[in-house]
Amino acid sequence: MQETGKIWMNGKLVPFKDAKVHVLTHALHYSTSIFEGIRCYDTPKGSAIFRLPEHMDRFFKSAKLYSMKMQFSKQQVTDAIIETVKASGLKECYIRPLAYYGYGTMGLTPVQNKVDVSIACWEWKMGESKAGKFSGAKCKVSSWIKIDSRSQPMQAKAASNYANAALARMEALDNGYDEAIMLNSSGKVAEGSAENIFVVKDDVIQTPPLSAGGLEGITRDSVIQIIEENGGFVIERDLERDDLYSADEIFMTGTAAEVKSVIQVDKVKIGNGKMGHVTKVLQKSFLDVALGTDERFLPWLTFI
Ligand SMILES: Cc1ncc(COP(=O)(O)O)c(C=O)c1O
CATH class of the missing domain: 3.30.470.10 (Aminotransferase class 4, branched-chain amino acid transferase, N-terminal domain)
Structure with a gap:
């Protein structure tokens, strides 16, 4: 550091x-x-x-x-x-x-x-890393189950949530992957170890509802609002592991990760194994917003 x-x-x-x-x-x-x-x-x-x-x-x-x-x-x-x-x-x-x-x-x-x-x-530059937003991440569905609100308040961004996430991340890295995807105790997709997750299938963008156990991500909310402002929509629905494997595109969102493409889940290639079109467009739209070049979202920036 x-x-x-x-x-x-x-x-x-x-x-x-x-x-x-x-x-x-x-x-x-x-x-x-x-x-x-x-x-x-x-x-x-x-x-x-x-x-x-x-x-x-x-x-x-x-x-x-x-x-x-x-x-x-x-x-x-x-x-x-x-x-x-x-x-x-x-x-x-x-x-x-x-x-x-x-x-x-x-x-x-x-x-x-x-x-x-x-x-x-x-300083924390993410885009250049192997798992970063440019090259696309290879993800492992974790064998660790995402802890949930029956045990502790998961809408708190609390250190105690992250022992579970760190175990998943370490397991993924130990097995040659870049990142983990966590399922909840019902087997539904929750989120990445420190990112929310979206799936694109037949041009429909989908993301698990917060009730699946993911954090109420501010980037998740930003991306949904950007998509809606540009005339699109996002469906919130429970996603199965199958939905990951059969997706055309997968991307993750988070403050550190921004909009990060996922190109492989377990041994399954996602789409053609390269970053998809929807993800690419969203990465650009998100950056335009974060850099203040999209005037519509200027109120999201606090100039210092
Ligand atoms: C577990 C988890 N999920 C999702 C996110 C994404 O949240 P945000 O977009 O607010 O950074 C984070 C990052 O803080 C996280 O740690």
Whole structure:
């Protein structure tokens, strides 16, 4: 990791290398933290953070689901994000706000501990990677079942959700794939390890409903709105594993991944094994929106 700029910790910008926590921090032991992943784009009109209010809404919703008493308001965290990006000197970056039960009392019950908040940002270019949006990812249907809301609140973007996702990702990589696709306990397609998923069949774009267990992705919502604004539509329906294998195209969406093509699932080639036309068009439309060249979606950008 390139150490760039400063990290905001509970109201102060500290040098990157000094942003440390105590080893008895509650969240380190019991996964009691929530976070966001946000992108700032270098647009022709200056740096702009993509859908910042929506990320802030999800951040505070996640905190609520873990009974966190936030010592900062939504506006204060929003301002702190802008301050941290400015302090980084980066024109484009990935931004990671984090709230966690901190150091104080050890034991399972977190609520006596103060909720600490930090914000870091760094360079994260995804498009060039093997599994990135240009070349297309090879995905493995995971043998790990996606955990669901019967066990913990899955609409919280919580660290505790990601042990399950990391196991799936590691299994995929160990088997020579780039990414995992997770099924839920009913065998329906939920999502990737850190992305939502879409399938194109006979020119119809489909995605699992949120009830299948995927995160309510902000990129997922953006892509659906872009498609609708351009006169198309997306069908939300439960998808079987078969729907993956027989798809003409598959793509995944996420803040880090943006719009990423999937060209293989298990040993099955998707379509002709190359990125499909719908995915290619969407990648371009999404980038136009994120870079502010599509005027219709300018309200989604917070210029800093
Ligand atoms: C499990 C999971 N699903 C989906 C997504 C996509 O969400 P978003 O588009 O808001 O980044 C993410 C990324 O944050 C994720 O971690």
